Amino acid sequence: MAKLNFGGVEEEVVTREEFPLEKAREVLKDDVIAVIGYGVQGPGQGLNMKDNGFNVIVGQRKNSKTWDKAVADGWVPGETLFDIEEALEKGTVICYLLSDAAQIALWPTVKKHLTPGKTLYFSHGFGVTYKDQTGIIPPADVDVILVAPKGSGTSLRRLFVEGKGLNSSFAIYQDATGKARERVIAMGIGVGSGYLFQTDFYKEVTSDLTGERGTLMGAIQGIFAAQYEVLRENGHSPSEAFNETVEELTQSLMPLVAENGMDWMYANCSTTAQRGALDWWKPFKEATKPVFEKLYNSVKSGEQAQISITRNSQPDYREKLEVELAELRESEMWKAGATVRSLRPERS
Ligand SMILES: NC(=O)c1ccc[n+]([C@@H]2O[C@H](COP(=O)([O-])OP(=O)(O)OC[C@H]3O[C@@H](n4cnc5c(N)ncnc54)[C@H](O)[C@@H]3O)[C@@H](O)[C@H]2O)c1
Ligand SMILES: CC(C)(O)[C@@H](O)C(=O)O
Ligand SMILES: [Mg+2]
Numbered sequence: 251m252a253k254l255n256f257g258g259v260e261e262e263v264v265t266r267e268e269f270p271l272e273k274a275r276e277v278l279k280d281d282v283i284a285v286i287g288y289g290v291q292g293p294g295q296g297l298n299m300k301d302n303g304f305n306v307i308v309g310q311r312k313n314s315k316t317w318d319k320a321v322a323d324g325w326v327p328g329e330t331l332f333d334i335e336e337a338l339e340k341g342t343v344i345c346y347l348l349s350d351a352a353q354i355a356l357w358p359t360v361k362k363h364l365t366p367g368k369t370l371y372f373s374h375g376f377g378v379t380y381k382d383q384t385g386i387i388p389p390a391d392v393d394v395i396l397v398a399p400k401g402s403g404t405s406l407r408r409l410f411v412e413g414k415g416l417n418s419s420f421a422i423y424q425d426a427t428g429k430a431r432e433r434v435i436a437m438g439i440g441v442g443s444g445y446l447f448q449t450d451f452y453k454e455v456t457s458d459l460t461g462e463r464g465t466l467m468g469a470i471q472g473i474f475a476a477q478y479e480v481l482r483e484n485g486h487s488p489s490e491a492f493n494e495t496v497e498e499l500t501q502s503l504m505p506l507v508a509e510n511g512m513d514w515m516y517a518n519c520s521t522t523a524q525r526g527a528l529d530w531w532k533p534f535k536e537a538t539k540p541v542f543e544k545l546y547n548s549v550k551s552g553e554q555a556q557i558s559i560t561r562n563s564q565p566d567y568r569e570k571l572e573v574e575l576a577e578l579r580e581s582e583m584w585k586a587g588a589t590v591r592s593l594r595p596e597r598s
């Protein structure tokens with residue numbers, strides 16, 4: 251593993267150079283990798299592994315939209331696409347990529363097919379960390395591993411196709427074969443990770459649940475909405491408010507942050523902007539830190555997991571989510587956003 255200095259802290263990471271794809275293929279050459287579930291991660295990881303030369307099959311409910319999507323993506327019924335039980339039977343590595351809530355309902359079926367020597371693979375520490383709530387307790391004679399791409403399965407696939415890669419964390423919960431380490435790294439390389447950093451199941455789930463509720467998804471929408479509202483309440487037009495809140499960030503400034511860090515983005519703005527940003531980031535930090543602390547505690551206590559399980563286990567959870575997503579989509583801010591996006595020169 252390469253030792254690198256992350257802001258003064260030494261960490262070990264696994265790069266593609268030290269664990270090349272050929273080695274990953276060699277490690278898993280006798281395996282049948284069964285991707286169970288074809289939502290967001292299923293297609294990303296499954297297609298990347300297939301294109302990387304691994305022996306991959308998909309297990310999905312027949313007569314479902316996602317079965318049809320799998321067929322459209324090139325998986326062949328009876329050859330590489332099976333119903334869930336058949337895929338569980340054939341797979342030696344079971345990639346459990348159903349939604350976290352659905353993993354609970356299907357667990358007794360999965361467990362039945364986890365014969366000694368098989369590998370149970372997750373992309374989230376959720377199921378086993380919150381085992382008191384999920385009932386997911388793997389048998390002792392299987393390897394239990396995790397590769398969690400740090401981003402959407404959609405980006406995982408897109409970046410792979412572009413010859414790039416998302417970073418992933420990896421963890422070992424149970425090493426029954428003594429080979430779990432090389433097998434988890436081989437899976438991580440196989441799904442198209444740019445590099446891999448080690449964690450454990452607990453740290454993965456607590457950081458991941460915090461991140462997506464926080465700056466990655468929840469907090470960002472909250473801050474956008476607050477600023478947009480203040481601008482509108484003070485007489486600014488929707489296009490001005492949207493451009494000054496979202497469009498400039500995603501189109502101009504975040505790419506600069508991604509490329510070379512925050513100070514470099516600041517340095518590419520006016521001295522007036524820099525003065526203001528340097529003065530104001532601290533009050534924003536102070537105002538939001540208590541919310542992040544509350545969030546982290548709610549994750550740590552298992553409350554966030556329980557909410558997710560309860561809400562996403564209801565038979566009509568999809569319809570209810572769709573109503574809430576539609577509320578966002580139909581808000582003035584995001585409707586203004588749709589118009590702004592349509593005006594991007596590359597779209598016209
Ligand atoms: N979405 C992401 O990009 C992402 C990123 C990193 C990690 N993860 C993790 O990867 C795993 C899979 O997440 P996802 O977002 O791809 O899942 P998802 O919510 O898209 O659902 C995956 C599949 O579960 C199926 N499903 C739902 N309920 C079912 C049921 N009762 N019986 C059988 N199948 C059912 C759906 O049809 C779908 O094919 C989760 O552990 C998640 O936390 C997801
Ligand atoms: C893509 C995310 C937010 O990183 C993932 O954690 C998820 O749950 O979908
Ligand atoms: Mg997540």
Ligand SMILES: [Mg+2]
Pocket residue numbers: 399400401458461462
């Ligand atoms: Mg995540």
